[in-house]
Amino acid sequence: MAALRPRRRALLRLCRAFSSGGCQLAPERGGERRDAAPSRVSRFCPPRKSCHDWIGPPDKYSNLRPVHFYIPENESPLEQKLRELRQETQDWNQQFWANQNLTFLKEKEKFIDSRLKAKGLELRAESGQKATLNAEEMADFYKQFLSKNFQKHMYYNRNVSEAGCSVTTASPDQ
């Protein structure tokens, strides 16, 4: 149980690192460049008689499937800690990937716009369809994006395996 505490601290630190104001799901207003990752909290409620976790469809932004954790009636403190750890890990992953994907999209759009402008092309063709660059033209962007986000990924990788292992070793079977 004591082993969970340092990991939880690391998780919370990471949460703060990835959201600009703490481990919250509320967005930053005021035009900050790094918006907090949005997260759609589902209205889903599992059926009353179910005593299992429920897994939802992939999130629109993070592509991760949210899990609705079952709370047994006679949940022990340790089980509660585990469930909370799992929830934190899930939220943290959600935050990271939603942020990552949104950043990718935004930067990709910016890159396409700048390249099209440089080429002197319109952003939209006559048919009204958005002009795109082919894969070879996008290759520069992919390389840039990957190297720019390398440190962020390293930090994420170091912590995700730790969190995943601690959750899995303590988790009950479903």
Next chain:
Amino acid sequence: MAASPHTLSSRVLTGWVGGCVWYLERRALQESPRRFLHLLRNVNQQWVTFQHFNFLRHMYVTQLNRSFNQQIKPKPEPVPSPFLEKASLDEAKTEIYKMRPLSPASLSLSRKPNEKESIELEPTPVIEGSIAVGTETKEEKQWKEMKLRVDDLPGILARLSKIKLTALVVSTTSAGFALAPAPFDWPCFLLTFVGTGLASCAANSINQFFEVPFDSNMNRTKNRPLVRGQISPLLAVSFAACCAVPGVALLTWGVNPLTGALGLFNIFLYTCCYTPLKRISIANTWVGAVVGAIPPLMGWTAATGSLDAGAFLLGGILYSWQFPHFNALSWGLREDYSRGGYCMMSVTHPDLCRRVALRHCLALVAMSAAAPALDVTTWTFPVIALPINLYISYLGFRFYRDADRKSSRKLFFCSLWHLPLFLLLMLTCKRPAAQGDAGGPQS
């Protein structure tokens, strides 16, 4: 024609290779019956076997086709999953409608309802409160209970262990076993077969366990069992342990300790070196190539008990093959790799990616010539393998020069049929043990 042990084992193995993938064909059959029937009309039995293999690979890779030129955009409202069971759907629906009027006090600790209203997104605002009830219900329908369904378990475990990839790994091990200069021993072969298969299942399961959030974000991998919650992570790890332990034990005590050690080392290399390296450095491709090269080595050591030049040649062939195969595949996945943080040559060093692919195509030609020199095959082998080797080298050159999606796809698909054909030609030209230079292919 004298039925020497080599001829017999070659034929049996050929027939077995065709037969053991037959069940996969049955699935593919539904998708393309016309093509399949056309295949059956082919005269030459050996070629039918390869074309079956080729056909299978095409079916397998057709799924990759869809993700070859991937675009990332925010998803529209998700469509209901086809896998949702009707019974639980109806049940969930009625329960959901009943539960909606309940107060927040009845909601679990893991939900934060008061935050819904404050969530907004640029440029398209997501206003949770105003979503139509119909849309909401549709989304809620897609929630699935994480209960293990025993009926689905075999299919789930097959996907978890990447059963098709395992089958290919085991095929290369069998090729190593059959090419080794030792009498074909069936019990030993079966033990190697099963042991390697189990070890491969274990390695693949652990790999999927480590990569859930990454797999969720790539089109190619987003339907894996752990991503979809069809199996719990603990069960996946337990399954991996239940495969690894008997697999390695079978290889160590049933076959020989060297084969067992190679199996264990390969599991370690794949799960603990290759998997994390994917996100750290492009060196992962070279490590992955070693992972692919070890199974034929295992087959050889299982038959002979030692690692000699022939074993390393076979390993070298598989090692070199990985590069045109993987580099061509990765060319079409650059967007997903970039977004997911995977360090692949195709993204970071595209010139190197194509150069390495070409280099290793040419290495395959060189290794075909080395095969008779090392007494693995007769001199007929490099001659009859030359056409396919030249063709893959030509496609490698086109990929190097053109650097586009079309050339990468051609190279990738060529690599799929090139390898089984190459190994089969080696098998048919295997140097007979007793005599010296026996001459032509054993047919």
